[in-house]
Amino acid sequence: MPEETNSIDYIMEKASGPHFSGLRSPTAASASSSAFADANAPRQPFVIGVSGGTASGKTTVCDMIIQQLHDHRVVLVNQDSFYRGLNTEELKRVHEYNFDHPDAFDTEQLLECVEKLKSGQSVQVPIYDFKQHRRSSDSFRQVNASDVIILEGILVFHDQRVRNLMNMKIFVDTDADVRLARRIRRDTVERGRDVNSVLEQYAKFVKPAFDDFVLPSKKYADVIIPRGGDNHVAIDLIVQHIRTKLGEHDLCKIYPNVYVIQSTFQVYLMLYLYPISFITCLIL
Ligand SMILES: Nc1ncnc2c1ncn2[C@@H]1O[C@H](COP(=O)(O)OP(=O)(O)O)[C@@H](O)[C@H]1O
């Protein structure tokens, strides 16, 4: 991963994409270019993917982002909710089941869910029980349309189709020994496991799958957060960026003739060479 991935410019550059961006002059309004956004078009939610190893602090980081964005509608979707339920045979031999392999998730259902949310529809998200290794058969969590969708899970960067739905990708990077210690505590306290079974599962499945699937997906991240929830500076920068992206769209709604443009080299050059005509164009 290049050094500059932690710089704010890099964050801006990588995460901007076609989201809320474009420059419109009266004559350009009808031009069909992907660089131009329509201020009257319904706002597409900003989708953030948060990945990282088990117990790295993904949920903690998401909660901190959600707290700081209290004035926006933010929803959290956990990849865990899309674990396939085990059948009777698999349940009998649960210690041989690899919950850290991509096939353990129903990725088609996850895709459908995020696509619906992105298009402004509400969805029913399954509720997963880590003690029973299955989904609740009769209850779901209703997730409504929102400004920001956060998709969190160990393998959310694994499938390209899921990655393509994201406007920003964050990888929570926490040392393996810290993660294992947290996992032992969490799984024994919250997930009905004993220490031996946690250690066995970790050595047999969790660590190998981290090396094979989770770590290789780190390269897709726009931002890497070392130390997870302890890294307040990184979280503040991320929240600032999300606010900027959401605010750009609001600005377009207030001033329909104003389009927010991406800060490319060409734009800087234009501003430098033609400041007066550019300002006139904005006023008109
Ligand atoms: N910075 C931190 N310091 C101490 N404990 C933490 C920290 N971040 C997370 N934890 C604890 O570690 C466990 C796993 O954290 P969580 O955010 O749920 O990780 P993940 O979603 O990556 O599995 C939880 O019990 C949580 O309370």
Ligand SMILES: Nc1ccn([C@@H]2O[C@H](COP(=O)(O)O)[C@@H](O)[C@H]2O)c(=O)n1
């Ligand atoms: N029935 C299950 C399902 C999943 N796991 C483990 O959960 C981990 C992913 O959740 P995190 O909150 O830690 O990201 C994953 O490593 C699975 O091994 C499980 O133990 N039992």
